[in-house]
Structures are given as C-alpha cells and as structure tokens.
Amino acid sequence: MKPIKFSLNGEEVELDLNPSLRLLDVLRDHFHLTGSKEGCGEGECGACAVLLDGHIINSCCFPLGNINGHSLVTIEGYSKTKRYKALEEAFSEEGGMQCGFCTPGMIIAAESLLNKNPHPTEDAIRIGISGNLCRCTGYNMIVKAVKRASEKGAGLW
Amino acid sequence: MKNISQSVPLVDYQEKASGKTVFVNDIQMDEMHYAKTVRSEKAHALIKNIIIPALPDGYFTVDAADIPGKNFVKIIGEDWPIFAKRTVNHIGEPIMLVVGKDKAVLEEIKRAIKIEYEELTPVFDFQSSAVHKHYSKGDFESLLEFPHRLIEHTYETGYQEQAYIEPQGLIAGLENDRKIKLVGSFQCPFYVKNAVQSALGWEPKQVRVIQAAVGGAFGGKEEFPSLMACQLAVAVNKIRKPIKMIYEREEDMLVTTKRHPSRIKLSGIVGANNRLLGIKAQIGLDGGAYVGLSSVVLARSMLAVSGAYAIPNLDVTGDVYVTNTVPTGAFRGFGAPQMIFAIEMFMNHLAEELKIPAYEFRMAHLAKQGDLTSTGGVFRDPIILNELIEKVAKVSGYHEKHQDYQANNRFKGIGMSCFFHGCGFTGSGESTHIKAQVKLRKDKSDQVFILVAAVDMGQGARTTLKKIVYDTLQIPASQVTFERPDTDDVPDSGPTVASRTVMIVGGLLARAAKKLRDQWVHNKETTVIEKYQQPDFIKWDEDSMQGDAYPAYSWGVNVVETEVDPVTYAVKVMGIWSAYDLGKAIDERIILGQADGGIAQGVAYGYLEVMRHESGMIKQRNLTDYIIPTSADVAPTQTFLVENPFAYGPYGAKGAGELTLVGGAPAVALAIEQAIKRQIHKIPATPEYIMELLNHETN
Numbered sequence: 001m002k003p004i005k006f007s008l009n010g011e012e013v014e015l016d017l018n019p020s021l022r023l024l025d026v027l028r029d030h031f032h033l034t035g036s037k038e039g040c041g042e043g044e045c046g047a048c049a050v051l052l053d054g055h056i057i058n059s060c061c062f063p064l065g066n067i068n069g070h071s072l073v074t075i076e077g078y079s080k081t082k083r084y085k086a087l088e089e090a091f092s093e094e095g096g097m098q099c100g101f102c103t104p105g106m107i108i109a110a111e112s113l114l115n116k117n118p119h120p121t122e123d124a125i126r127i128g129i130s131g132n133l134c135r136c137t138g139y140n141m142i143v144k145a146v147k148r149a150s151e152k153g154a155g156l157w
Numbered sequence: 158m159k160n161i162s163q164s165v166p167l168v169d170y171q172e173k174a175s176g177k178t179v180f181v182n183d184i185q186m187d188e189m190h191y192a193k194t195v196r197s198e199k200a201h202a203l204i205k206n207i208i209i210p211a212l213p214d215g216y217f218t219v220d221a222a223d224i225p226g227k228n229f230v231k232i233i234g235e236d237w238p239i240f241a242k243r244t245v246n247h248i249g250e251p252i253m254l255v256v257g258k259d260k261a262v263l264e265e266i267k268r269a270i271k272i273e274y275e276e277l278t279p280v281f282d283f284q285s286s287a288v289h290k291h292y293s294k295g296d297f298e299s300l301l302e303f304p305h306r307l308i309e310h311t312y313e314t315g316y317q318e319q320a321y322i323e324p325q326g327l328i329a330g331l332e333n334d335r336k337i338k339l340v341g342s343f344q345c346p347f348y349v350k351n352a353v354q355s356a357l358g359w360e361p362k363q364v365r366v367i368q369a370a371v372g373g374a375f376g377g378k379e380e381f382p383s384l385m386a387c388q389l390a391v392a393v394n395k396i397r398k399p400i401k402m403i404y405e406r407e408e409d410m411l412v413t414t415k416r417h418p419s420r421i422k423l424s425g426i427v428g429a430n431n432r433l434l435g436i437k438a439q440i441g442l443d444g445g446a447y448v449g450l451s452s453v454v455l456a457r458s459m460l461a462v463s464g465a466y467a468i469p470n471l472d473v474t475g476d477v478y479v480t481n482t483v484p485t486g487a488f489r490g491f492g493a494p495q496m497i498f499a500i501e502m503f504m505n506h507l508a509e510e511l512k513i514p515a516y517e518f519r520m521a522h523l524a525k526q527g528d529l530t531s532t533g534g535v536f537r538d539p540i541i542l543n544e545l546i547e548k549v550a551k552v553s554g555y556h557e558k559h560q561d562y563q564a565n566n567r568f569k570g571i572g573m574s575c576f577f578h579g580c581g582f583t584g585s586g587e588s589t590h591i592k593a594q595v596k597l598r599k600d601k602s603d604q605v606f607i608l609v610a611a612v613d614m615g616q617g618a619r620t621t622l623k624k625i626v627y628d629t630l631q632i633p634a635s636q637v638t639f640e641r642p643d644t645d646d647v648p649d650s651g652p653t654v655a656s657r658t659v660m661i662v663g664g665l666l667a668r669a670a671k672k673l674r675d676q677w678v679h680n681k682e683t684t685v686i687e688k689y690q691q692p693d694f695i696k697w698d699e700d701s702m703q704g705d706a707y708p709a710y711s712w713g714v715n716v717v718e719t720e721v722d723p724v725t726y727a728v729k730v731m732g733i734w735s736a737y738d739l740g741k742a743i744d745e746r747i748i749l750g751q752a753d754g755g756i757a758q759g760v761a762y763g764y765l766e767v768m769r770h771e772s773g774m775i776k777q778r779n780l781t782d783y784i785i786p787t788s789a790d791v792a793p794t795q796t797f798l799v800e801n802p803f804a805y806g807p808y809g810a811k812g813a814g815e816l817t818l819v820g821g822a823p824a825v826a827l828a829i830e831q832a833i834k835r836q837i838h839k840i841p842a843t844p845e846y847i848m849e850l851l852n853h854e855t856n
Contacts, residue, residue: 034183035176037372039322040406044780047322079175092170095746098754099615100173101323101372107174130789133780135320135373136615137750138757139788 006067009077019065024048026064035075035104046132049105050074056112075104086153096145098136106132110146118157161808164746168620181326181341181369186399192254193263195270197245200481200773202274210269216257219392226358230384231351237447239387246446247481248773249412254392279481283441288452288477292702294533295470297435306427310506312499313839316768317416319488320785323372324409329389330399337390338365343382344374345652346610346642352383353390368641371614376487379654380450381414407778414486417442419495423503431511435470438462444477445484451477456583458492460706464500465575467528482773490819497576501823534705541801545714545736548797553716553734562831568721572827574820575714579707580812581657584699588691594648595665597673599683607639609650611662616814617747618658625663625807629670656812667807709803711816712738717824721832726844728764730792740803740811752796752817759821761786764842
C-alpha cells in the first residue's frame with residue numbers, strides 16, 4: 001500500500017496507516033490535534049469540522065485515504081491566521097460561545113462560508129452554519145458574531 | 158467597575174475558540190485502558206446466566222462482584238445499582254464493564270458475551286408510585302359547597318434529551334496505592350466524590366475528583382456522572398491501571414437521564430366574577446427504573462403548581478412512577494417546565510371555556526408582593542410582572558397580532574407565557590443538606606485564589622464568579638485566579654445546579670471578598686472561609702411542604718409567534734420576545750446568552766424535540782433522529798432585562814439559568830393553539846398531533 005501524502009496545516013506529511021481510518025481519529029490520536037471534537041460520530045453535529053482545500057468537511061465521516069493529495073487545515077492551523085483572529089474577537093464580543101465544545105467547528109464553518117461569501121446576509125449565515133449544532137447559545141449570538149467578523153474583517157476574505 | 162452588569166470577555170474565550178480547551182476526551186494517561194459497558198437488552202428480566210469467553214491477556218470484565226463498598230450510586234436514597242446483579246429493570250441497564258487497551262477488541266468481547274434472561278412483565282404506565290407527596294393551601298374541598306364551575310383538563314409532556322454536544326465521559330487512575338483520581342465532565346465534583354467513596358468504601362482523603370472542561374450539561378451531568386464514576390473507580394481498583402470511559406452519542410442518548418415525561422390533571426374551581434378560587438392538581442412523573450433525584454424534581458413540579466398566579470386554595474398531590482424505562486433525572490428547569498406548561502395552558506383553557514379574554518383572566522390572577530405562595534410562604538419582594546408583560550407585549554405587537562390572528566384563519570398565532578422560577582435549592586435544602594462553604598486565599602504576592610466547587614459548563618461561572626471577587630476587592634482581574642475545581646483543594650460549595658451558582662456561591666464569595674478586603678495586609682498570606690446561613694425569615698417544613706419554598710423568585714414573560722403550514726402542519730417559529738427579572742445581571746452578555754439558549758431549548762421542548770420509547774427501547778438514538786434546533790430553526794430573539802435587585806443576592810442577583818427555559822413550551826404551544834384554533838393538551842406539538850387535532854376535534 002502506498003503511503004498517504006497530504007498537507008496538514010501547511011506542512012507536508014506522509015502516513016503509513018490504514019486508509020479506512022476516520023480522519024478525526026488520525027488527527028486526534030496520531031497528531032494529537034484535539035481541537036476537532038467528536039460530538040456524534042455521524043456527521044450531524046459538526047464539532048469535528050476541518051477545512052479540506054478550504055471547504056468544510058466533517059472529519060468523523062471522512063476516511064483517511066481520501067485525503068491523499070489534498071490540503072487539510074484544522075483549528076490548530078487556522079487559529080494562526082488573521083481571519084481566525086477576526087472571528088475569535090467577534091465571537092467574544094457578540095457572546096458567540098458558551099461551553100466551547102462546538103466553537104472550533106463553528107469557526108471552521110464560518111471560515112468556509114466567508115471564504116465563498118465574504119459579505120453574507122443573516123439568512124446566508126443561518127444556512128451556512130446550520131450543519132454545526134450548538135446547544136448553549138441558541139445561535140443568534142453566533143450569527144451576529146459571523147456578521148460582525150465579516151464587517152470588521154472586511155478585506156480578509 | 159461602575160456597573161457590574163457591563164460585559165467583559167469570557168476568561169477562557171481564546172482557549173475555547175482555538176480548540177486548546179482540554180475536555181476529558183482530550184486527556185491521555187500512560188498505560189491508558191478503555192472501558193465499554195455491557196448492557197441489558199431486556200426491559201425487565203432475571204439474569205439467569207452470563208457466559209464470558211476466554212479473554213485475551215490484559216482484558217478484564219468488571220461487575221457487581223468487584224464492588225468493595227455499596228452497590229448503589231449515592232444520590233439521595235439507595236435504589237440505583239452501579240451494576241445490575243440479579244435483575245435488570247430497563248433496557249440499557251449496565252451489567253458489567255469490559256476493560257482493555259484496544260477499543261476494537263473490547264467491542265468484539267462485548268459481542269461475544271452472552272447473557273441468558275428470564276423475562277418478567279415490564280411496566281410502562283403510571284401504576285407503581287415510588288414517591289408520593291401532598292400539600293394543600295386554604296381549603297379546596299369547601300369550595301364545592303358554594304356555587305361554582307368546575308373545569309378539568311389533563312396535560313401531558315414528553316421526554317426531553319439534554320443533548321449537550323460533548324457526550325458524557327470520565328478518566329480515572331490511581332495516584333498511589335490507596336488514592337484514586339477521577340477527571341471528567343460533570344456539574345457536581347462532590348457528588349462524584351461522595352458516590353465513589355461509597356462504592357469503594359474508602360475514606361474522603363482517598364478520592365480526588367477534578368473537573369475537566371464541560372462541553373454543555375443542562376442537568377444531564379448532575380447525577381448521571383456519579384454512576385459512571387462509580388463503575389470506573391471499581392474497575393480502576395480492580396486492574397490498578399488508568400481507564401478512560403467516553404460514551405458515544407448513541408449510548409449517551411439511550412442510557413443517560415432525561416427530562417421526566419409527565420401527566421398532570423388540573424381541576425379548577427371558578428366562582429363569582431370569573432375568579433379562580435382553587436386548583437386541585439394531580440401530578441405524575443415517569444421516573445424510569447430508578448428514583449434517583451426524581452423526588453426533588455417532583456417537589457419542584459408541585460411547588461410551581463399555580464405558576465405566576467396567586468390562587469387561594471390548592472390541593473396538590475404528586476407521584477413519581479417507576480417504570481421499566483431509562484431513569485429520568487435533572488434537566489434545566491427540574492420539574493418546573495412540565496408544570497408551567499400545564500398551568501399556562503390551563504389558564505387559557507379556563508378563560509376560553511368561561512368565554513372571557515384569556516389575557517385579562519390571567520392579569521386578574523397575577524401574583525403580587527405580599528401574596529401567599531402555593532405553600533403558604535410569602536412573596537416578600539416586589540413582583541414586577543406587569544412591567545415585564547407590558548414591555549414584551551409592546552415590542553412584540555402582541556395585542557394587535559393576537560386580535561388579528563384570532564379573527565381569521567391564516568394559520569398564524571402568537572402566545573404569551575408568564576412564569577417564575579424558585580432560585581436555589583428547594584425548601585431548606587441549602588441549610589440542611591448542602592451547607593455550602595467557599596474559600597478565598599491570598600498568597601504572599603497578593604494573588605487571590607477562588608476555591609469553590611462551582612463548575613463552568615458554558616454558563617460562564619468562571620467569568621462571573623471571578624468578576625464578583627475582583628470587583629468587590631477592587632483589584633485587577635489578573636490578580637484573581639479561578640481554576641477548575643479539584644476536591645483536594647476546594648471546599649464543598651455545593652453542586653452546580655438549581656440556578657444557585659451566582660446567587661448562593663457568588664453571594665458567599667462576595668461576603669468573603671468583603672472580609673478579605675477589610676483584613677487586607679500587603680504581602681501577607683490570608684485565608685477567608687464563608688459558610689451559608691439561611692436568612693432568618695425563611696421558614697420551611699419539609700414534611701408538610703409548608704412555608705417559604707425558595708429564598709427568592711425570578712420572573713419571566715415569553716412571547717412566541719408561529720406560523721403553521723396548512724398542508725404539512727410543520728410549525729415555523731417567526732419571532733421570540735422575552736423579558737426577565739433575575740434581580741441584577743452580573744454580566745449582561747452572559748445573561749443574554751443564557752436567555753437565548755434557554756428559550757431555544759424551551760420552545761423546542763414545546764414543538765420540536767420528540768423522544769419516545771417503544772416497549773422500553775428509546776427510539777431516537779442520535780442527533781439525526783432526535784431533532785434539536787439548528788441555526789436555521791431558531792427565530793430572531795429579543796430579550797429585555799428589568800432590574801429588581803434582591804437584597805440577599807450578590808449585587809442583587811437572583812437565579813437565571815433555568816428561568817429562561819421554563820416558559821418557552823407554553824408560549825409556543827399557545828401560539829400554535831391560536832394558529833390552528835384547537836386546544837393543545839400535550840407537547841411536543843408535532844405535525845402529527847396538529848393533524849390529529851384538526852381532523853378529529855372541533856373547536
């Protein structure tokens with residue numbers, strides 16, 4: 001079996017692991033990147049979200065083998081960017097986080113949305129983050145946070 | 158700080174946003190093993206035989222025979238076994254753990270274990286009462302002797318699942334030969350500690366419990382983690398290696414505690430001038446297979462019987478029925494949401510049958526300062542419900558919309574709920590059971606350490622409690638340290654439940670901080686301990702349920718507007734407006750966040766969240782089957798906070814967390830009721846139920 005090669009948070013990596021492993025497990029157990037969380041294990045909650053070539057995927061439903069040749073960014077890599085900083089500040093200022101378990105995935109969802117649509121309407125934000133469940137906030141403050149980031153961080157996306 | 162309510166960033170927002178926060182599943186230990194649970198497949202049966210295959214080296218089973226102490230989870234009474242021994246009483250009941258290093262091998266072993274049962278007849282309906290309570294106010298029976306109208310209705314509510322996004326989990330290992338350390342996701346470090354001491358038969362100093370970050374709880378991590386902790390402690394004691402046990406979502410949904418389904422029968426006696434003179438209430442809660450905390454949940458249901466209204470005569474009975482189903486337990490609101498749903502619907506249904514406007518009927522019965530509570534205590538503090546109602550009615554356009562939607566059949570409706578929530582433990586729980594203690598320690602460098610057992614599970618306790626301390630001490634925030642609780646360091650300030658954290662623990666911390674300020678000497682080590690003392694005016698008799706059930710009451714008004722699809726009967730929530738009196742917000746943004754999250758859960762309880770069992774088997778086993786709101790389902794929410802400081806709360810603060818949930822269900826149900834012009838008697842008001850009402854009931 002050929003090793004699996006991909007870019008992880010900007011670094012080229014090569015793995016000799018079973019390609020049917022869940023990407024989430026490889027990130028957490030092999031790379032100790034624990035910012036991606038397991039909330040449901042079936043692609044429903046989005047706590048495990050990561051960026052594959054800039055688009056959101058649920059890493060709990062993604063086989064490792066499919067990552068070959070692609071670029072993967074987790075919250076650990078994304079949190080070093082200016083775009084992240086804009087989102088982090090906006091989430092804080094608008095009260096867009098409570099327990100914090102869904103937050104990394106929610107921020108990944110926001111990035112994926114803003115990357116495609118830098119000036120989303122409120123409705124577009126509601127649809128854009130609807131694949132990520134949050135049980136604490138009731139979402140309104142998250143929606144406002146994404147809106148605020150898109151405004152204050154204008155030009156970043 | 159000029160005004161304590163002025164918002165500050167969460168103390169941990171950067172670590173949370175960037176994924177650096179350490180939740181229990183992020184913790185690794187050397188030589189770490191995993192545990193999986195073997196569970197009953199029967200709702201009620203005798204275990205005749207268990208056949209365990211030959212286990213590979215390094216793999217173990219752990220069951221009731223391995224428990225050195227008592228085979229009960231220490232909660233209130235002794236009824237809930239750590240592992241089933243001879244009888245199983247619900248599907249999913251734990252029988253043993255399998256422990257080892259490879260999770261795939263554990264699954265194979267689990268599958269290979271064969272259990273032979275002799276099935277017994279299961280009970281699923283309300284026939285076997287395990288807890289019965291009664292109280293009265295005035296004399297309900299005597300009302301029957303005078304001219305009156307008697308109107309009766311029965312209301313039903315379903316399960317609700319907490320659906321915290323982080324599933325339950327703990328990790329445990331030995332610190333030394335005679336000391337165990339448990340780290341996990343739970344609300345009550347000392348509940349876990351006491352339960353583990355009882356299971357192992359060990360001394361307090363031999364059990365250390367540390368809170369990991371908690372990814373949401375909502376009551377679901379109040380008593381249930383004690384069961385997991387006992388199992389894990391017994392396993393660690395047996396194999397002498399660290400073990401991690403994290404539930405997967407399906408296991409979590411099938412076996413952890415949920416909100417009690419209820420059936421509430423209300424009989425109202427209406428006298429002259431459409432005055433509601435008395436209510437007779439019969440409240441039944443489905444406790445599941447074991448009572449656990451259900452007796453306390455029942456008490457809160459019973460105490461909420463007259464809702465936001467003052468009713469002179471009450472006759473209230475409550476029962477917890479045991480059934481062969483998953484045990485039910487704590488969930489934000491703790492018995493109040495069921496009762497508030499019932500009484501709010503009842504007030505509207507009474508008015509409808511009396512052919513008078515519901516709004517006026519309700520306004521005429523609102524509780525006022527000086528009125529007697531349902532248990533003959535006194536509402537001592539000002540009640541500003543009128544102000545709250547006026548505020549919400551105005552911004553939501555309640556009266557205009559209500560009139561408009563009533564006059565035509567456009568499948569639109571608007572509903573209003575008025576409600577209260579008793580703050581803190583029921584009755585004299587704080588003074589007789591909890592006896593909270595807090596500690597502040599100042600070191601030689603003048604750094605102040607907050608030592609309490611309060612858990613931040615997302616409600617912002619780390620931020621608000623710290624704010625109370627540095628604001629009272631008038632020192633910079635950076636000079637105060639507040640780590641997650643470790644029972645080796647902190648006194649027992651009580652569980653993180655019952656909307657008591659700010660009012661009780663925060664109140665004690667404010668007092669401790671005042672003392673520390675008074676005796677502040679630079680560079681001198683100082684420790685201040687503060688203990689809870691019940692205000693003298695609070696009198697409560699637990700047996701007769703008479704007196705002041707709570708030291709303070711928070712109040713709220715919710716308005717929900719809905720549209721029902723005339724073809725599919727799907728309900729869409731169009732807008733939510735709320736006003737709350739929770740005394741004083743310690744941090745406005747945090748409170749508004751609680752309000753948004755609470756009402757989202759409360760409204761969803763009323764129309765969206767469906768959980769049922771079939772012959773004892775929960776049918777909704779993941780977040781695909783059990784629908785919680787997404788960002789696309791939640792309507793824009795407007796919340797107003799009206800200050801009404803409570804003399805005994807820190808800065809005037811009362812309870813907040815649960816209040817924001819309890820009024821959601823009746824508000825949405827009343828809106829749906831208006832949209833379809835049919836009375837609603839049960840929640841969730843699903844499209845199927847709406848169709849049934851429209852097809853089979855005339856208005």
